Amino acid sequence: MKTRIAFISEHASPLAALGGVDAGGQNVYVGELARQMAKKGYQVDIFTRRENPALPRCLQWNQHIRIIHVDAGPPEPVEKELLLPFMAAFRDDMLAFIRQENIHYHLVHANFFMSALVAMELKSMLHVPFVVTFHALGRVRKLHQGEQDRFPPERIAIEQEVIRQADQIIAECPQDKEDLINLYHAPAGKITMIPCGVNTEEMYPVDRQLARMRVRLSQDEYVLLQLGRMVPRKGVDNVIRAIAKLPYAGKKIRLIVVGGEAEEPGKGPNPEICRLKQLAKELGIQASVTFAGRKGRDELKYYYAAADIFLTTPWYEPFGITPLESMACGTPVIGAAVGGIQYSVQDGKTGCLVPPHDPEALAEKIFTLLKDQQQLQEMGKQAIRRVQTLFTWQHVAHKMSTVYEHIITRHNVAVSATVLEDLSAIDKAFDSLMTAVALSRRQLRIPLRDAAHRMCRCLLQGKKILVCGNGGSAAESQHFAAELMGRFEIPDRPGLPVISLTADTALLTAWSNDFSFDDVFARQVRALGRKGDILLCISTSGNSPNILRAMEAAREMQITCINLLGKDGGDAAALGEINIIVPSASTVRIQEMQLHALHTLCMLVEQRLYTPRPAKETTQPVAASLTL
Numbered sequence: 131m132k133t134r135i136a137f138i139s140e141h142a143s144p145l146a147a148l149g150g151v152d153a154g155g156q157n158v159y160v161g162e163l164a165r166q167m168a169k170k171g172y173q174v175d176i177f178t179r180r181e182n183p184a185l186p187r188c189l190q191w192n193q194h195i196r197i198i199h200v201d202a203g204p205p206e207p208v209e210k211e212l213l214l215p216f217m218a219a220f221r222d223d224m225l226a227f228i229r230q231e232n233i234h235y236h237l238v239h240a241n242f243f244m245s246a247l248v249a250m251e252l253k254s255m256l257h258v259p260f261v262v263t264f265h266a267l268g269r270v271r272k273l274h275q276g277e278q279d280r281f282p283p284e285r286i287a288i289e290q291e292v293i294r295q296a297d298q299i300i301a302e303c304p305q306d307k308e309d310l311i312n313l314y315h316a317p318a319g320k321i322t323m324i325p326c327g328v329n330t331e332e333m334y335p336v337d338r339q340l341a342r343m344r345v346r347l348s349q350d351e352y353v354l355l356q357l358g359r360m361v362p363r364k365g366v367d368n369v370i371r372a373i374a375k376l377p378y379a380g381k382k383i384r385l386i387v388v389g390g391e392a393e394e395p396g397k398g399p400n401p402e403i404c405r406l407k408q409l410a411k412e413l414g415i416q417a418s419v420t421f422a423g424r425k426g427r428d429e430l431k432y433y434y435a436a437a438d439i440f441l442t443t444p445w446y447e448p449f450g451i452t453p454l455e456s457m458a459c460g461t462p463v464i465g466a467a468v469g470g471i472q473y474s475v476q477d478g479k480t481g482c483l484v485p486p487h488d489p490e491a492l493a494e495k496i497f498t499l500l501k502d503q504q505q506l507q508e509m510g511k512q513a514i515r516r517v518q519t520l521f522t523w524q525h526v527a528h529k530m531s532t533v534y535e536h537i538i539t540r541h542n543v544a545v546s547a548t549v550l551e552d553l554s555a556i557d558k559a560f561d562s563l564m565t566a567v568a569l570s571r572r573q574l575r576i577p578l579r580d581a582a583h584r585m586c587r588c589l590l591q592g593k594k595i596l597v598c599g600n601g602g603s604a605a606e607s608q609h610f611a612a613e614l615m616g617r618f619e620i621p622d623r624p625g626l627p628v629i630s631l632t633a634d635t636a637l638l639t640a641w642s643n644d645f646s647f648d649d650v651f652a653r654q655v656r657a658l659g660r661k662g663d664i665l666l667c668i669s670t671s672g673n674s675p676n677i678l679r680a681m682e683a684a685r686e687m688q689i690t691c692i693n694l695l696g697k698d699g700g701d702a703a704a705l706g707e708i709n710i711i712v713p714s715a716s717t718v719r720i721q722e723m724q725l726h727a728l729h730t731l732c733m734l735v736e737q738r739l740y741t742p743r744p745a746k747e748t749t750q751p752v753a754a755s756l757t758l
């Protein structure tokens with residue numbers, strides 16, 4: 131059987147176009163990882179929110195991967211900051227799919243905190259372990275974006291709880307791991323560092339001249355590339371400011387900005403692009419900056435390869451896939467020394483690191499590198515080498531499958547341990563019941579026979595039986611009365627006068643409320659009992675005061691006391707004419723044996739009084755033939 135993994139990526143579908151505000155690294159991560167895991171033999175279902183009513187419920191992406199569109203919120207794009215309220219619906223619809231298909235997942239891989247919220251709930255309902263890749267952390271975002279962060283404040287508490295409940299946390303770079311530990315107190319042992327990857331079949335070196343021809347860029351200019359989502363935190367303004375500060379480096383310089391959604395009729399252009407265009411204009415460099423818009427993934431390698439240097443200076447970056455893509459295409463990167471960029475870009479080797487929000491520092495590095503073409507070339511080669519050793523998706527999938535297998539094995543062992551524990555507890559309960567049965571069989575035969583005999587004599591004399599007990603024994607009193615007043619195994623016989631003293635709630639509550647609970651049964655014995663009747667007391671301890679008082683009343687009235695007891699019989703044993711004492715110290719076993727004893731008494735009484743005679747009348751007492 132294949133190992134089945136459920137990926138949850140609530141806002142980032144691998145099918146979504148890249149470059150839009152909410153479409154970025156996570157979409158690529160989920161798609162690429164799923165493809166590599168499928169190659170490794172896993173069956174992967176990717177659950178993502180339906181953003182378009184035309185999408186099928188379940189799309190077979192390839193032989194081993196399905197994309198399931200989950201109905202949660204309106205079937206249209208919704209900003210991820212507004213998605214949290216739809217997560218309950220996401221969980222319910224995902225559960226409905228799982229139940230309908232009757233699937234058992236071995237593991238859930240949650241992406242982003244909202245998916246992890248769903249994974250936590252599935253874990254508690256379906257006992258499926260989960261790993262989480264946060265992709266971004268609320269506390270880090272808050273630190274950098276402050277009031278501009280529009281995620282609901284509950285995000286932090288959810289992330290904190292996810293960290294507690296996750297079976298393993300995937301940190302994407304050393305900084306991510308540090309943030310998890312320092313900002314969330316995540317236990318280091320729960321974190322595995324696995325970077326993002328880059329698809330080297332999609333991103334690979336292309337001859338620069340050819341690449342420039344392909345994307346129609348001049349061969350005579352320096353080309354600097356900025357590529358990614360167009361949101362303020364990506365710091366594209368910082369890059370534009372740096373360009374404005376660059377001294378002449380021997381050739382004209384062109385900055386290409388790739389990204390942003392395609393402009394749709396009726397919808398305005400991306401506000402960040404408008405802001406950036408305005409900035410370039412204000413700085414007087416609009417002629418040197420080309421806003422190329424969104425490009426298809428198959429075109430990106432030409433842009434990367436066409437560039438002399440790739441620039442990325444976000445305020446912060448949980449990982450950052452674009453620097454890796456650029457490196458895979460052999461183009462060195464100047465990146466901000468933040469988040470994952472500090473890990474993927476080796477300063478001075480595969481590119482350079484600069485502080486974020488510092489256009490001077492960036493301009494200086496660009497200038498230095500452009501002037502040293504030999505070093506740039508060497509950095510390009512090193513960049514390719516670094517990607518191929520550390521950042522291929524095959525490498526990522528290999529590390530990830532080790533984590534998956536470890537968790538699945540650990541979970542299976544824990545499940546089998548719990549199952550074994552439960553089975554052993556069940557076995558023990560049966561064993562102890564069997565011991566109680568064996569001992570009782572030996573010790574209760576005679577008192578049971580005597581008790582049945584006395585009951586028959588009492589009933590044949592037109593007398594009655596009163597029964598009482600507390601708690602479980604109260605229930606059995608009523609049970610016993612119902613069997614005899616109604617019927618046990620012989621149909622169509624008259625009812626027998628057996629009354630449970632535990633059934634009159636009005637009397638029981640009034641008498642215990644106004645006088646004493648200790649007298650609730652004695653009071654009824656005195657009112658209902660007559661000489662020659664039987665009082666059957668059921669107690670596991672034999673020490674309940676109301677039982678003892680009832681027996682005292684019975685004895686005063688020459689009512690026979692038969693006791694069904696346990697343990698050492700307690701004080702009741704001294705007051706009973708017949709004591710049936712279950713030989714066990716366990717209240718539970720005593721009660722179970724007492725029920726059996728009561729059924730046995732019913733059987734004996736019924737058989738003795740109403741032996742079925744098919745040829746004749748079946749319900750006549752056989753008193754005449756009884757030897758009392």
Ligand SMILES: O=C(CO)[C@@H](O)[C@H](O)[C@H](O)[C@H](O)COP(=O)(O)O
Pocket residue numbers: 600601602603604668669670671672673674677717718721
């Ligand atoms: O069923 C159970 C325990 O298994 C309890 O309800 C139990 O019957 C109650 O604690 C009784 O109050 C115990 O009274 P007794 O058997 O000692 O006379």
Ligand SMILES: [Zn+2]
Pocket residue numbers: 602718721
């Ligand atoms: Zn009980």
